Amino acid sequence: MSETRSKARHRRRRGALVLGVPLALTAAGVMAYGNDLGVFGADAQRTAAAATTASPAWAADVADGFASVNALGQNGTYGGRGGQTVTVKTLADLEKYATATEPYVIVVAATINMNPVGKEIKVQSDKTIVGQGTSGQIVGGGFFLGQGVHNVIIRNLTIRDSYQGTWNDKDHDFDAIQMDGAHHVWIDHNDLRHMADGLIDSRKDTTYVTVSWNKLSNNNKTFGIGWTDNVTADLTIHHNWFSDTEQRNPSTDNVAHAHLYNNYLEDVAGTSVNSSYGNYSRGRTKMVLENSYFQGMKNPVQKDSTASIVQRGNVFSGTSGRNESGGTAFDPKSYYGYTLDKAADIPALLKSGTGPRTSIGTASTKAAAATTLTVAKDGSGQYTSVQKAVDAVPANNGSRVVIQVKPGTYRETVKVPSNKPHVTFQGTGASRKDTVIVFNNAAGTPKPGGGTYGTGGSATVAVEADDFQARNLTITNDFDEGANQNLSGHQAVALRTAADKVFLDGVIVNGDQDTLLLDTAAKDKLGRVYVTNSYVTGNVDFIFGRATAVIDRSVITLKKRWDGTSAGYVTAPSTAANRKGILINRTTVNGDVSAGSFFLGRNWHAGGDASLDPQTTVRDSTLSAAIKSTPWSDMGGFSWKDDRFAEYKNTGPGSGSASSNRPQLSDSQAAGQEVADWLGDWTPTAG
Numbered sequence: 001m002s003e004t005r006s007k008a009r010h011r012r013r014r015g016a017l018v019l020g021v022p023l024a025l026t027a028a029g030v031m032a033y034g035n036d037l038g039v040f041g042a043d044a045q046r047t048a049a050a051a052t053t054a055s056p057a058w059a060a061d062v063a064d065g066f067a068s069v070n071a072l073g074q075n076g077t078y079g080g081r082g083g084q085t086v087t088v089k090t091l092a093d094l095e096k097y098a099t100a101t102e103p104y105v106i107v108v109a110a111t112i113n114m115n116p117v118g119k120e121i122k123v124q125s126d127k128t129i130v131g132q133g134t135s136g137q138i139v140g141g142g143f144f145l146g147q148g149v150h151n152v153i154i155r156n157l158t159i160r161d162s163y164q165g166t167w168n169d170k171d172h173d174f175d176a177i178q179m180d181g182a183h184h185v186w187i188d189h190n191d192l193r194h195m196a197d198g199l200i201d202s203r204k205d206t207t208y209v210t211v212s213w214n215k216l217s218n219n220n221k222t223f224g225i226g227w228t229d230n231v232t233a234d235l236t237i238h239h240n241w242f243s244d245t246e247q248r249n250p251s252t253d254n255v256a257h258a259h260l261y262n263n264y265l266e267d268v269a270g271t272s273v274n275s276s277y278g279n280y281s282r283g284r285t286k287m288v289l290e291n292s293y294f295q296g297m298k299n300p301v302q303k304d305s306t307a308s309i310v311q312r313g314n315v316f317s318g319t320s321g322r323n324e325s326g327g328t329a330f331d332p333k334s335y336y337g338y339t340l341d342k343a344a345d346i347p348a349l350l351k352s353g354t355g356p357r358t359s360i361g362t363a364s365t366k367a368a369a370a371t372t373l374t375v376a377k378d379g380s381g382q383y384t385s386v387q388k389a390v391d392a393v394p395a396n397n398g399s400r401v402v403i404q405v406k407p408g409t410y411r412e413t414v415k416v417p418s419n420k421p422h423v424t425f426q427g428t429g430a431s432r433k434d435t436v437i438v439f440n441n442a443a444g445t446p447k448p449g450g451g452t453y454g455t456g457g458s459a460t461v462a463v464e465a466d467d468f469q470a471r472n473l474t475i476t477n478d479f480d481e482g483a484n485q486n487l488s489g490h491q492a493v494a495l496r497t498a499a500d501k502v503f504l505d506g507v508i509v510n511g512d513q514d515t516l517l518l519d520t521a522a523k524d525k526l527g528r529v530y531v532t533n534s535y536v537t538g539n540v541d542f543i544f545g546r547a548t549a550v551i552d553r554s555v556i557t558l559k560k561r562w563d564g565t566s567a568g569y570v571t572a573p574s575t576a577a578n579r580k581g582i583l584i585n586r587t588t589v590n591g592d593v594s595a596g597s598f599f600l601g602r603n604w605h606a607g608g609d610a611s612l613d614p615q616t617t618v619r620d621s622t623l624s625a626a627i628k629s630t631p632w633s634d635m636g637g638f639s640w641k642d643d644r645f646a647e648y649k650n651t652g653p654g655s656g657s658a659s660s661n662r663p664q665l666s667d668s669q670a671a672g673q674e675v676a677d678w679l680g681d682w683t684p685t686a687g
Helices: 024-028 042-052 091-098 343-353 386-392 675-679
Strands: 084-088 104-108 111-113 120-122 127-131 137-139 142-145 150-155 158-160 177-180 183-188 191-193 200-203 207-212 215-221 223-226 233-238 241-247 251-253 255-261 264-266 279-282 286-290 293-295 301-303 308-312 315-317 371-375 401-405 408-411 414-416 423-427 435-439 461-463 469-477 495-498 502-510 516-519 528-532 535-538 540-545 548-552 555-558 568-573 582-585 588-590 598-602 615-619 644-648
Touching (some): 084 091, 279 286, 315 343, 568 582, 568 615
Parallel strands (some): 084 104, 120 142, 127 150, 137 158, 191 215, 207 233, 215 241, 241 264, 414 461, 469 502, 502 528, 548 582, 555 588, 568 598
């Protein structure tokens, strides 16, 4: 990483926080180290034990999309998690717990008939209502979420048959799910059909709603959104199958942000139901419509003259009539991260994956059992190099591929390209030291075809694919600075990530300058990385980049320079102004270096970009005496005080009290700078 930067000052804006409050991180972050590199304390182990004795695993699931956003005093949507789990088989019990003031996880384990027909149970806040397998059915009525009701999950249910014999029924407002002024609601994996009025009505400023993986069928007025002059509502609608639904598929009226992606709208030929329109943007709605599939629909996409629709990647098969777009909308990824499936795959994917499941979880129902490939230096595996195994992964694979790497030293460079997601590198030795991927390129190393590798190109392992995981192995760049003093460019990356949802668990990442480059696929892309139970070693800017990255319950080891001197910087973030940067949490920073010789970080304005807003937060960590009493430094003519650098409740001889040169978060500020704030709707889970 070059240290030459132009001088500038800038002001910053705060972007929306994405917060999913994933409790599963508690368990994910407390696995003990092996004896080779020490263990964490008993306190961490007690946390893990507590997490495993809570409610069923799926009760900790959290919403994605707009329902995951931190707003209106609600940190994402997690329903009744933390409350008592109850199983109900009668209307009386369902109503008792759904209308209670305290949180509940309510498991519906039978067919419940509404009495009277059309009854809508008035659900209160902090509830999860979920079907047990495919047996949870609500017949002849549904649920109502009134003004201010929030943090509600409705999952895995069949809600059906309040139909009263009139197709365009204006007398019976019998909905499956009606929301009037609610917020933070997740409607997921349900079968909704044959109701007198709407399957879903989202009305009167209801906002921060995600509707995902549902089958909506055999209905007239299917999914209406609006009934307000206010333009405040934010909704995400993805992976839903609309089959033989005439109108409101959905209709969005005065919606501030409507993000529709990977939905399947199907007008089945030869039935009595004929579509009148598909996705409709009304009033002053701003809609982003991506990678959806429209089959046989009349007027598949239409908009009012005052509304906007931005279309990308949709497929239209046998459709007719209006198919419109125009105006400007918004970038959904400025609010939350998401991954698009290919539009051509959507019909098959949703026909098999929507509706109630025999078992549920946050993982996509499309995921198949993991494929396992083996790598061994001695020829006992399928491949003798890690790169050869990566090359064997099918492009655009839809399910996880685990590459098991047997003990040995693999001197090679490895790249996981962006079209090969869901890959895991798994060392199979007793220790993470047993399996080592290592190479020695530096930024200034000549390339065989001319030129040099540059900082990013020097990486031993480069990960450009989303949902990558690595565990129980070592990744090293062993470039010898002392022996290459004549070389210009000593930055030598061990691991570079440029992807979202990268999970590193129980690894060692070794290097000197620029060891761990945590990047994103592009400046405007979200790239989240979660590192836990791991070791990162280096000396200059050795944890750096623009990713939204967490180093949790790990050890950061400071190393002397090639000439035996002690001097360096732990972090060098280059964070975009509307993103989270680097969070070091519950981690030990130490090493065999001189006291007061290392900065915690400096502000990297990559390319002299004054719009960047670098961020490092170090909290609840143990700092050795190696850390300077003034732990932050300027870089390239930019003052670190104009960016985001802070500490909170650190301990050890390298910690210090608040001053103008050592900012400390207040308790209220720290409450918004926790692991969940960084990871949002993503809960890292081993795969």
